[in-house]
Amino acid sequence: xxxxxxxxxxxxxxxxxxxxxxxxxxxxxxxxxxxxxxxxxxxxxxxxxxxxxxxxxxxxxxxxxxxxxxxxxxxxxxxxxxxxxxxxxxxxxxxxxxxxxxxxxxxxxxxxxxxxxxxxxxxxxxxxxxxxxxxxxxxxxxxxxxxxxxxxxxxxx
Numbered sequence: 001x002x003x004x005x006x007x008x009x010x011x012x013x014x015x016x017x018x019x020x021x022x023x024x025x026x027x028x029x030x031x032x033x034x035x036x037x038x039x040x041x042x043x044x045x046x047x048x049x050x051x052x053x054x055x056x057x058x059x060x061x062x063x064x065x066x067x068x069x070x071x072x073x074x075x076x077x078x079x080x081x082x083x084x085x086x087x088x089x090x091x092x093x094x095x096x097x098x099x100x101x102x103x104x105x106x107x108x109x110x111x112x113x114x115x116x117x118x119x120x121x122x123x124x125x126x127x128x129x130x131x132x133x134x135x136x137x138x139x140x141x142x143x144x145x146x147x148x149x150x151x152x153x154x155x156x157x
Contacts, residue, residue: 010086014055015042016094018140028110039128053095055092064103064111067094072145
């Protein structure tokens with residue numbers, strides 16, 4: 001039993017799987033270790049934001065791509081082995097709409113990378129976490145949940 005009496009609160013994050021013409025949109029970014037890694041466009045939920053809005057925003061901020069969220073892919077819990085922080089991650093499937101190559105990207109981002117599944121497997125040692133490949137495998141399996149089954153209207157305050 002833990003003697004820590006603080007409430008355990010996982011951090012809420014989103015990730016977006018964008019697949020087009022046989023390639024996945026990934027982000028090359030600098031991890032906490034200082035090393036470049038590959039990740040899905042992903043980030044934290046901000047106050048007042050829906051999960052889908054956060055996924056759209058994070059994809060744009062990290063890649064310069066405007067996307068349309070098409071389906072819920074799944075959710076997972078992951079504890080970072082370096083920090084001990086637990087993340088609750090909701091993943092979405094999105095379709096690319098248009099690219100804004102002049103848009104400044106988040107400061108830790110090196111740039112967007114379109115990679116085939118074979119290229120991702122070949123570079124698997126550079127994936128930010130096991131959830132990156134797990135999410136791609138979910139996508140490849142055909143897993144999809146309609147957004148209407150997941151999102152409910154906000155309750156009036």
